[in-house]
Amino acid sequence: MDPHLLRTFTAVARLRSFSAAAAELGYTQSAVSQQVAALEADLGVRLLQRRPVAPTEAGERLLAYAGPILLRLATARADVARLGTPRPGPLRVGATPLAAPSAAALAAAQPARGLVLRVGPRADLVQQVGSDELDVGLLDGFVTPSDPLPVVEAGLIATAPHDEQPAVVALPRSHPLAGRSGLSLADLAVARWIDAPDVAAPLPQLRAAAGADGFRPAVRYDGTDAAGLLAAVAAGHGLAVLPAGPVRGHPGLVGVDLVTPRLMHRIEAVRPAEPAGDRRVRPAGA
Incomplete structure (x- = not known):
């Protein structure tokens, strides 16, 4: 399954419009239609109703897989790039509104870097860490004392209790x-x-x-x-x-x-995880 086709399909399904998806992705409307048709041909099933635009039952099923698949791909790309080119500059922290006051503690641990803080909704935070838009995220939620804080599966993402x-x-x-x-x-x-x-x-x-x-x-x-x-x-x-x-x-x-x-209010720090094994970058062919 071509991830480019999958990304186009998810944009059309989310926006309920081929023209709006084309504008968002930078394609022509014809190209978007062709990509969705190619994905449907590959899977052998209709994924979208055309008028009005809406996912079919098969399309809804694919959407349940598409988000985690695309997020893991973005995380993999960002993690590999991070190994070869360490990012200088300020610590980029994203936080949900109730977690934002805790960002100061993260910045205090690395005073030489400074801090850039982005406050936003819970839904986007893990994806932004995985795709290297953020160095760390502070995610909050309400859980019973024995339950974990739900976090979207994104591959090499690690969480740790913060507050x-x-x-x-x-x-x-x-x-x-x-x-x-x-x-x-x-x-x-x-x-x-x-x-x-x-x-x-x-x-x-x-x-x-x-x-x-x-x-x-x-x-x-x-x-x-x-x-x-x-x-x-x-x-x-x-x-x-x-x-x-x-x-x-x-x-x-x-x-x-x-x-x-x-109920407890819990804040967890979300960061790129260290995979098992040696993470040193080796020259190609070594």
Whole structure:
């Protein structure tokens, strides 16, 4: 399977448009159509409906494989290039919004390099480390104490614990439940919630953790600014599950412990891994 054809197919499927994929990839629309047709001929199955553009059942199945395949290829290319040409310059760190304050500790370990910090959503971070856009990523998430933080499989990518603290329900100080010592997540299923998937614990995850329906959003927060979300909770627009530190440090908020289930906010450092064996670069033919 030609990875160039696979990349073109994924772009068309994601954008739902041959012309938009052509503009993104720098091809003509005719070339994009020919590449998708070539991949379909290779696999012997129709991958995309044309009008409207949408993946077929076979196309959806291929998309489940395509992301990890393309990510591993990008990681392999970046890792080999890194061996031959060590990158000078500042430490390039990517961080999810709640992990960004931890970037200073990484920079302090290498003060001579300086720091370039990029803050963005969770979905892109592992891919950017794998493709050598970043030297290290700080990825955060909400998990039970015994569960690992889910990380996309990308080949030679290593993760290491960086920080962990309890997750709490963020409430305005005037909220009727603000005086409680602990709360059950299931008891909050019908509360007003702020849907902030790039900052707070995602509502589908809370629904699954509580084993209860509900957790419907009263407000959608599409930003990546944690301070803005804290202000929205303090103003009474809805609840959110967040790490204890920033909530309890906010003058307008109370952070009440989750007792059932107990959730932790975990930050892990994501870096290129060292493969087994000798990584010294040898001349060609040696």
